[in-house]
Amino acid sequence: MCGIVGIVGKGNVNTQLYDALTMLQHRGQDAAGIVTCDDGRLAQVKANGLVRDVFRTSHMLRLKGNMGIGHVRYPTAGSSGPALAQPFYVNSPYGIALAHNGNLTNTEEVSQHVYRADLRHINTDSDSEVLINVFAHELHRLNKLNPTAEDFFTAVKEVHARVRGGYACVALVANYGLVAFRDPHGIRPIVYGKRDTEQGVEYMVASESVALDTLGFTLVGDVAPGEAIYITTDGELHRRQCAEQADLRPCIFEHVYFARPDSIMDGISVYKARLRQGEKLAEKILRERRDHDIDVVIPIPDSSRVAGQALAQTLGVKFREGLVKNRYIGRTFIMPGQQQRKKSVRQKLNTIELEFKGKNVLLVDDSIVRGTTCQQIIQMAREAGARKVYFASAAPAVAYPNVYGIDMPTAKELIAHGRTTEEICTEIGADWLIYQDLEDLIAASAEGNPDVKAFDCSVFTGEYITGDVSTDYLAKIEAARNDAAKAGKSKKPDGDTVIGLHNDMQELG
Numbered sequence: 001m002c003g004i005v006g007i008v009g010k011g012n013v014n015t016q017l018y019d020a021l022t023m024l025q026h027r028g029q030d031a032a033g034i035v036t037c038d039d040g041r042l043a044q045v046k047a048n049g050l051v052r053d054v055f056r057t058s059h060m061l062r063l064k065g066n067m068g069i070g071h072v073r074y075p076t077a078g079s080s081g082p083a084l085a086q087p088f089y090v091n092s093p094y095g096i097a098l099a100h101n102g103n104l105t106n107t108e109e110v111s112q113h114v115y116r117a118d119l120r121h122i123n124t125d126s127d128s129e130v131l132i133n134v135f136a137h138e139l140h141r142l143n144k145l146n147p148t149a150e151d152f153f154t155a156v157k158e159v160h161a162r163v164r165g166g167y168a169c170v171a172l173v174a175n176y177g178l179v180a181f182r183d184p185h186g187i188r189p190i191v192y193g194k195r196d197t198e199q200g201v202e203y204m205v206a207s208e209s210v211a212l213d214t215l216g217f218t219l220v221g222d223v224a225p226g227e228a229i230y231i232t233t234d235g236e237l238h239r240r241q242c243a244e245q246a247d248l249r250p251c252i253f254e255h256v257y258f259a260r261p262d263s264i265m266d267g268i269s270v271y272k273a274r275l276r277q278g279e280k281l282a283e284k285i286l287r288e289r290r291d292h293d294i295d296v297v298i299p300i301p302d303s304s305r306v307a308g309q310a311l312a313q314t315l316g317v318k319f320r321e322g323l324v325k326n327r328y329i330g331r332t333f334i335m336p337g338q339q340q341r342k343k344s345v346r347q348k349l350n351t352i353e354l355e356f357k358g359k360n361v362l363l364v365d366d367s368i369v370r371g372t373t374c375q376q377i378i379q380m381a382r383e384a385g386a387r388k389v390y391f392a393s394a395a396p397a398v399a400y401p402n403v404y405g406i407d408m409p410t411a412k413e414l415i416a417h418g419r420t421t422e423e424i425c426t427e428i429g430a431d432w433l434i435y436q437d438l439e440d441l442i443a444a445s446a447e448g449n450p451d452v453k454a455f456d457c458s459v460f461t462g463e464y465i466t467g468d469v470s471t472d473y474l475a476k477i478e479a480a481r482n483d484a485a486k487a488g489k490s491k492k493p494d495g496d497t498v499i500g501l502h503n504d505m506q507e508l509g
């Protein structure tokens, strides 16, 4: 669930890209990168780590130019090593850099074709490297020294014809501008906005609208599913629907967990969707146990706070922040290995005993994925003296792998896979477990924008909207990306050095 950003401004955009990436940090903690273009020359810095650790002042001085793109990475394909950090770069045609959020489901087949038919070399096992090569090849085929908006749109049309899966992308084409595009189902989010300055209009595209807000850009709207927008270096904007068939199905897990609550995606306020999730879950609790004995509702920070508050209010029960979060520990779910995730939960959250002692507590989380968080928190609640520990999940049971940009490739690692609610309840050690119903989750999002008729709900249903996800494919990614396999190909070289092929900007110092 990476974060992407692109800006075409009237002066240097480096620090603004940096600020935007810090606003998107919650979408990827493994690596960060920026590419800018100054008078046709591209400059790049990327490495493993958080945004604040990757970039230094000296880099900013070298990342010059009025247009640039940035990326924060949460790997879903290949290793999490520095060679797979984004943006990716190809020198031909024109000099193109690309940042991608999502995951392709036909990488292997396209990769073969890129090598055999397009005669292009792929140097990593990243799906994003395949994607940039397809885009570059389709542009190359047009054989234009001076490409027009039409040419970029034709290339995107061909990308849609060749690749499958989830992709929200922003590409920088040296000397020409930025091209942002979104897959025909709009699975991953991407918005754009503008800012008026004395020198003219500046444009920005980003995974989430929060990045626009904080930089003073006004949200214009979403890149529509299948659509591409091209912003020239001079700040002219062109738009075109490039897919034969577009059918918006945004990933509902963005509204559950990934996005910041202050973001608006496809016209839906994530904050309001989470409030409605809480209300609907409370109504279900009241249907199932009108005479419940819950004394207090306690959210598991951060992501369940909004839903938890609405749930407590609808139930008419006290809402208390009984768990305090260490703000210096990152998100645990998107960490690469189970050992790291387990250790981080305990370091991250601590109980305020008086909120638990002698009480029947209802813990609320946005979702239960591997069960790492809830198992430990339930135990901590008991140690803090809770009489009964109930658990509510604002999302239904996560029981199936994700193939569109969330690193949940292994069904066996999901606590709900093949288990009933009662069995999960026993496994996590709760006295009662209640899940949101899928239709209520969908309604909580859909009520935010009646134009959005359907969502990608594959982690709850096992139904994959791109229609190309076979059991064979699932078995392959499961073998390649289960926790043990990922630990095996763990990557980071000693020191800070990044493998760089095309320029001298990657070595940190």
Ligand SMILES: O=P(O)(O)OC[C@H]1O[C@H](OP(=O)(O)OP(=O)(O)O)[C@H](O)[C@@H]1O
Pocket (backbone or CB within 6 Å): 257, 300, 301, 302, 303, 304, 330, 331, 332, 333, 334, 365, 366, 367, 368, 369, 370, 371, 372, 373, 374
């Ligand atoms: O069942 P699990 O595998 O533990 O995954 C689910 C948990 O992980 C996420 O929290 P995370 O700590 O990543 O981020 P947050 O601070 O935004 O809640 C999510 O909000 C749940 O708390």
Ligand SMILES: NC(=O)CC[C@H](N)C(=O)O
Pocket (backbone or CB within 6 Å): 001, 002, 003, 073, 074, 075, 076, 077, 078, 084, 100, 101, 102, 103, 104, 126, 127, 128, 405, 406
């Ligand atoms: N989470 C994502 O969007 C990942 C993007 C891309 N598939 C990668 O692994 O780098």
Ligand SMILES: [Mg+2]
Pocket (backbone or CB within 6 Å): 300, 301, 302, 303, 304, 365, 366, 373
């Ligand atoms: Mg959480």
